Amino acid sequence: MRKNLDILHFSLHGLIRGQQLELGRDADTGGQCLYVLELVKALARSEQVDKVTLVTRRVFDTKVSDDYSVAHEDLGNGASIRRIEAGTRRYLRKEVLWRHLDAFIDGTLAWLRSERRVPDLIHAHYADAGYVGRQVAAALGCPFVFTGHSLGRVKLQRLEEGGIDPEKMKKRYNLAVRIEAEELSLEAASMVCTSTRQEVEEQYSLYERYAEESMRVIPPGVDLSRFDGDGNQEALASVDAKLNRFLTDPSKPAVFTIARADERKNLTGLVRAFGENEWLRENANLIVVGGTRQTLKQLPSGARKVWSELLQLIDDYDLYGVCAVPKEHASDEVPEFYRWAAQRGGVFVNPAFTEPFGLTLLEAAAAGLPLVATNDGGPRDILANCKNGTLVNPVESADIGKAIEAILSDPTHQKELAETGGRNVREFYSWDAHVNTYLEELSRILPKEPRIHEQGSRQLLTRSESWVVMDLPPALENESDELVDRWREFFRNGDHGMIFATGLSYDESREVVERLDMPRPAILVTGLGSEIHYGWKTPIKDEVWEKQARYRWDREATLEAALQLPGLALQPEDRQHELKISMTLEGDDHPSRTTIQRQLREAGISAKVMISSGCFVDILPIRSGKDVALRYLQMKWGINPASVYCYGTYGNDASVVRGRNLSAIASDADPILRRLRDRPRLYRCKQPGLAGFFEGIEFYGSDEGTPPPLPDESYTSEDEQVPAIEINP
Template structure:
C-alpha cells in the first residue's frame, strides 16, 4: 500500500527526562530504555522521504534538581524532528505514578500547540500507559489514527508483585496500578494499531486485557544506532572508560562479564554476583563489571537503589570478590558504547539477569558490539536470541544454572567467536532503525485511509462564537431548583452585558427539542451552542445549525446494533422508551441498582466483544452507551479548539456522572452542591471549585469565584496542586480514571 507524502507524526512519551543527546539513562526508574527507544525512533522516522515532520511531546520540567535542558519548550533534533515540552501540573520533576491527575492538562496544552501550529497530526503514537491515556483522548477528539506501544504493561507488573507477596494496599498507593491498567484498556479501546517488540508481548501480555485484538497488533522490533554501537576495532575505548573499569581490578587482562542496568531489584544483579562468586573458575579467570547507574554516596540514593547497592556490596564482601569486581561510580551516557567494546575486546560476555524483560535493548547494543550474551528467558530476549543466535537464555532465579552458563561462555573461544559473528549479522538483518521505519510506515499506511478529522482549524458556520474569547457551559435539568427566577435573571444579565466576548452553551443528555422547550420554559438566555445527546449532536446559534463535521467524526467504529445485541437481556437494564431518549449516537437504558451489573462490568463486556464505546452511569439509575469519540468533555474541547477559545477560558458547571470528562485539564470547573455521587471523587481535583449552591445559582457562584467576566483567576480553594510530600506518599487519579474505575456508588 502506498505511503502518502509529507506525513506529520506526533509521538507521546510523557514521564521521565527526555532530551536529544546524552540521555540520563538509569538516573531513575522513569528514565530508562523507553526514553532512548522513542528518541531514536523519532530521529529515524524524520529522515524518511515520506515524512514531513515528527514531534515528540513530553512533559516540561523546570526544577533546579535537574538540567535546564528539560525546561526548554522546543528542542530541535534535526531533519524536521522536534521535542516539544508540554506543561502539566507542578513545574518540578515528578515520578510517573504521581502524574495521573495532571494528564488532562497535558491534553489541553497539546491541543493549544496544534491550534498554534495550524496543523493536526496525521498519526498519534503513544508510549506507555500515561501517554496511552493522553493519546487515546487526543486521537478521539482529533479523528486521527492512534498507535499504542505499552513498553511495560500494568497487568504483568501487578502479577509479579502479587507473586512476590507484595501488600495490595501498598501496590495501589505506590504504583497506582489500577489507573495504569485502566489507561492501557482505554488505549487498546482506541488504538488502530498496537506496536510491540516481541511475539511474547502479543501472546502472553496483551492477551490478559479485556479488549485483546491480536489482528490489530504488529511486532516491529526497535533498532540500534550502529554508528555508536560497533565491535572492537571500529573505535577505540577511551582511556577514561578503561580507567573507570580497571582501577578496581587486579588482573584487567581477563575476560569481562559485563552488566549494565539500573540499581533496581527487578534487574536482579544480586543473582549475577552470587553466580559469579559461587564459581572458583570465574573468580580466577574472569572479571565482573557492574555498571548500575551513577552514585556519589550510597546513603544519598533513593531507597530502592540504596537497598540494591547495600546488598551488592555485602555479596562482594561475602564472596571476597575484591580485585575481580569493578563497580564504576560514574559514567556519561555517551560512554556506554565503549563499555560494550571494552568487554568484547576482552572476549567477555554481556549478562541481563532481569526478573522480567519486556524487550531488552541492551542485548541488541551488546550484539551490535560483537559481545555474546546471557539473558533472562522472560519476554524480549527470546525473540532477540532466536534472531541473533549469539548467546543463551537462563532462568534468572536459578543461580547454579547461571554459574554453569557463565563457565561455558568463557571456556570455548571458538564458540565465543561464532556467537560474536552471529550477533553482528543478526543486528544487521533484524534490528536497524532504517528497517524498523520501513516496516512501521508500511503498517501505518492502511490506517491513513480511515482518517475522519473534523475541520478544527477553519470554520464556515457564522455564529457569535468567533468573537467570544471565553465560554461557559451548564446542563439542563427540569426540577424546581432550576426555575429559580432570581438566578436565571442574573444569568440573563451576565450574558447580555458581556456580548460578544462571553459565549454561553448548554451541554446535556437531552435532545435538542427537549432542551429548547426547557430554555423557553425557564426563560434562559439563548445559547450560542447546544451540545445535546451527551455529545451526540452539536448545534450553533438560535438557528440551530448542525455541525456535520462532528456528526461524521462520531460515526467512526460506532456499532449500535452490536451494542444492543450484546447488552440485550442483562438483568436490571431496560431500554428507555420515552421520546427523545434514544439517538443515533446514544443508547440509553434504565438501570436498576443492585440488580444490574456494575458499570465497569458492562464496559468490560463490550471490550471483550471488541466494541469500542463509553459506558456512562448517571444518578445511579440511567446508563448510556456512546461512541468513544463522544461525550460532553470531548464536544466542549472540540468547540473550544475549533473556535480558538483557550481551555483555561472554558467554565463548566457539573452535577452528573456524564459530566466527568469536563472536570479535568485546564477547564475551570464548578461542582454544584447538587452533584450526583458519581462525581464525589472529583472534588479533590485541581481547578474544581466546590459551589455552596445548586443549579444556576451554583453556576453564578462559580463565575464570581473565577472572576470569569473579568480578569480570570483560579481561586485558592480550586488550585489543589498537591505538596511534594503528599504526591510521593499517595498517587491521585484523573477524573477519567476515577469514573472508569468506579461507579461512584456501591451497588
C-alpha cells in the same frame, strides 16, 4: 503509501533531550526514552516523513538540567521535541503524573492550534501517554497507535508471583489507574505496536480489550553506528579508568550488565550467580553499571534498596578485585562499556525477571558480545533471530552462572557467538529495517487524504471571550425567581458565551430551553457529546464532529452485548440516540460500570460506559463524550481553556471539569464528582444549583470575564501517597 507524513509521538515520563540522555538516572529514564528518541530521528530520515515530533513534559526544576525546560528542541531533518507544561513544574515520577494529564491534553491541543497543525497520526508510548494520546487523537479525528512498553497487568502478575502484597503495590504504583488507561488505549487504538510475539500472546492477552488483529510485531531498532569502528577513544579511556580501579586483573573476560537499579532488573540475581560460581570468580570479572549515584542516601527508595543489597552481596561473596560497580557514567560512554567488555572476550547478561523490550541485548550484540538473557519477552525473539547466546530462568542463579561459564570457558565458541550476533543484529534490528516495517504497517490505517486544520471564524460564532459550559439545570423550576433572572441576565449582553452540554437529544434539549426560557446557547452539545449545533434561530450541525464521533460505533452489537447482563434495562425511546444507548440499573444485583465495560470489551466492542446519579447508564462511541466535544470546540474555535468556566453536576461531567478549564462542582453533584482530587482550577461549591453556579463564578472573579492565570500546582508528600485520579472513559 502517502508521503509528507506528519507524525506525533507521545512519551511523557522521564527526562528526554536530543543528546546525552541520562539513562539510568532514575527508574523512569531508561530504554523507552532512548527507543522513542531514536525512532523519531530514524523516521525523520525517511523520504515519506515530512515532520515528526516527540511530545513530552516540560520541567522547570533546579535538580535537573535546564535542557528539560526548553519548549522546542530541533533534532534536524524535520524532527523535534516539543515539551508541554502540565501541573506542577517540578520533575515527578510517573506514578504521580496522572492527576496532571488532563492539563497536558489541553496544553497539547493549544500548541497544535497555534501551529494550525493536525498530524496524520498520533503514537503514544506507555499508559500515561496512552491516556493523553487517545484523547488528543479523538479531538483531532486522526488515527491512534499505542505501544505499552511494559504493562500494568504483567507487573501486577509478577509482583503476586513474588509473594508481594498486590493491594500494597497497586497503591504504590497506581496500578489500577494504569491498567484502566491501558484498557482504554487498546480500545481506541487502530494499531498496537509490539516488539515480540510473546508480548502479544502472554502479555496483551491478559487485557479485556485484547484484539489480536490490531497487534503488529515490529522488531525494535538500535543505533548500530555507535558500535562501528574503534569508537570514541577518549570515552573508552574514561571507561577503562573507571573500571580498572576496581579490578585486580582487568584483562580477564568481562561478565557485563547495564540496567536501572530496579528490583525487576534482578541485578542481585546476577551477583549471586557470579558469586556462587567458583570458575567465574577465578577466571572472569563482573561489571555492573546500574545507573548513576553520588550517595546511596540521595537515591530514590527503590534504587537505594537495590544498591544496598548489591553492595551487601559483593561483600558477602568477597568479590573485591573481581567486581566493578562504577558510580556514574556519561551518555557517550555507554557504547564504550560494551566495547570494553567485547575487547576482553566477554559476555552480556540480562537477568531481568521480565523484559518486554531488550534494547541492551541489541546493543550488546551489535558491539560483539554473546548473550545470556532471561527467558521472558523480548529476549526470546532476539536470541532466536541473532543466534548468539542462551536463555535462562532468572530466578535460578546457579543456571545463570553455568550459562555464562559455558560461553566464557570456550573462547572459540565465544568468538563464534559474537560474530554471529554482530551479523544478525544488523540484519534484523537496524533502524532502517524497523522504520520500513513501521511505515508499511501505518499505510494500512492512515486515511487516503491528510486532515486539514479547520479553524472556525470566531466572528461567525460569537464575540464572547469568556465561556460557560454546563448541563441544563436539573431543577430550574425549584430555583428562586431572583436566581433565575440573574442567570438569564448574566448571558444577555453576550460577554459570556453559553455552551449547554447535555445527555438529552437535540430536539428534547431545544424544547426544554424554550419551555423554561433558559439562556439561548451559542453552542449546543447533545447526546453526551454525540452532536454539536451552532446558533439557535438558524442552527448549523457540525458534520465533521459527527463523523469523528462515529468512529468504531456499532449500536446494534453494543446493545446486544449490554442486554446480556442482568440488571440493565433500556430507557424510553425518546431518551435514545443513534450515537448513544441509555439504560437504567434495576434491582439490588445490578452490574457495576466496570462490569458493563468488561462485558463490552470481551465482546470486542469499543465504547464508553458512564453512570450518573447512581442509576442512569449511558453507552457512547469511544471518541464521543462531553469532554472530547469540548476539546474539539476549543481546538476548532481557538477557545482558551482558561476562559472556560465548567459547572459540574452530573457524573458524566467528571472528565469535563479536569484540565485547564476553570471548574466548579455543585454541592449536590454526583458522588463521582465529589471524589475528584483538589487542584487549583477545581472549586467545590458550598451551595447547589444556580447558587453554586454563581458561587463558582465569584470564586474565580470572572464576572467581568477575566479568569485567573494558571498557577503552579503545589507538590507535597501527599502526591506520593494518594491515588492520583479515577480514570473515566
